[in-house]
Amino acid sequence: MSATSCVSEDQILCSICLDVFNDPVTTPCGHNFCNTCISQYWSSKVQCVCPLCKEVFSERPELKVNTVISEIAAEFTQSTKNKTSSNPEQPAAKPAEVQCDYCTGTKVKAIKSCLKCEASYCVFHLEPHLTAPRLKLHQLIKPMDNLKERMCKKHNKPLELFCKTDLTCVCSLCPILGHKNHEFVPLQEEYEEQKAELGKTVAEIQQKIQQRQLKIQMIEQSTKLSREAADREKAHGDQAFTTLREHVEKSQTDFIRTVEEQEKSTEKLADGFIKELQQEISELKGSAAEREQLSHSEDHLHLIQSFPAISIVPPTKDWTKVRVHQRSYEGSVVKAMAPLGETISKAVKMLLKKAELKRVQHFAVDVTLNPETAHPELILSDDGKQVHHGNDRKKLPYSPKRFDRYINVVGKQSSSSGKFYFEVQVEGKTDWAVGMAKESVNKMGGTLRPQEGYWTVMLKNINEYKACAGPSIHLKLMSKPKKVGVFVDYEEGVITFYDVDTAALIFSFTGCAFTHNLLPYFCPCTNNGGKNSAPLVISAVGE
The missing domain is CATH 1.10.287 (Helix Hairpins)
Structure with missing residues (x-):
């Protein structure tokens, strides 16, 4: 029976480097370590203390090679190599792939590299790192060829810390031996x-x-x-x-x-x-x-x-x-x-x-009427594009948005910046008023004039055109408009009315200082016994 059959893997692993003993030595207290590991450990301490039992030695002990442990470790290493010298079931690694360091025959593709062992392993040779308690503590990473670059060149230990003072990666011994009083964080944290x-x-x-x-x-x-x-x-x-x-x-x-x-x-x-x-x-x-x-x-x-x-x-x-x-x-x-x-x-x-x-x-907006604002005697089309007076007053719940005194209605779309344009068909009507109104106008009364938030033009008594400028301005038009265009330039403070068919200017309100939302305003006026029953129609621009 071989010596290795009488010991477990834990018994041939150094408690400092967690690897198989390399040049093992024994301390006076009877514990075994790699010669390099215990020497570097004591060099970093003020007193020589056993890492396992914590026994303090007044002087640095003279260490002797443990030949028995050395032979057992060597036999274990050799048996492991012999047992895992080939892996015929796995295909050979391709030229661009990392090879397993322990395959002696066909070099198989490595699946992991160990920073502690500075070696790469295939599926078969990785098994000890997955089963041995001590080897499980080793840091495994994806397979890499340049493992030495991940080792400290001074102490031959994995680069596990980051020195924030020098902005460099260091090993666990660097803070003690070369970077005293520096700020360190784990490499993973950095x-x-x-x-x-x-x-x-x-x-x-x-x-x-x-x-x-x-x-x-x-x-x-x-x-x-x-x-x-x-x-x-x-x-x-x-x-x-x-x-x-x-x-x-x-x-x-x-x-x-x-x-x-x-x-x-x-x-x-x-x-x-x-x-x-x-x-x-x-x-x-x-x-x-x-x-x-x-x-x-x-x-x-x-x-x-x-x-x-x-x-x-x-x-x-x-x-x-x-x-x-x-x-x-x-x-x-x-x-x-x-x-x-x-x-x-x-x-x-x-x-x-x-x-x-x-x-x-070009600044046309698709305007629709807001039924929540319509006077109870107004009748709106289902598509919100037409309105006319219907005589009968509907019983509607009170709303602060609804016009109650004058038969008015405003549009849903508002103008609070930029430019705004829409067209209203007025053909066939004897009385009407269109324009823009502040969203905050008094719905229970008021007069059509800018001082109260209205900028409108109107037709009264078939041929009497006025700009409701407070006082009103009588307009002499070359022809009777069939369709009126309303244009708002909010920043310039201008509201202009056009005869769409002739492109003639009807009137312009200028020098206005708008500070509120403006809404399209419509008043079809009373139907006057059927003489003014034609609706105001919001028409698509260009029709």
């Missing part, structure tokens, strides 16, 4: 701390990436909107210049036609005169020939008898005052272009109005 910091750094980088991606999206969106605006502007420009070209071409055609008609009139008059003169010339030539022939006659009697009739010159038209005046065309171009300039001016003004309306329509 790892977790730096990992957390690294996580914060990664998160910050990711945030920067997201911010820049968002900035790219914003730039791309701005570029897209700019391109769309440019396309719209080019389309408006094409339309404007096409209109101008049409006016110019029509004026040019009219001018040429007028000149040509005048020219033809002159030529026709001249042709008539020429034909008439040619006719007289022909008749006079005939008379002259007849008289010339008679003058050569030798019949004295015939000449004398005919002379009274042919002695008189035939009557002709008096052409002395007849003139075909040369027509002067000087100034015709200027005269023809004078109304063209006025036409173009009107066309340009109309195009500018349409362009301005197109610009504000």
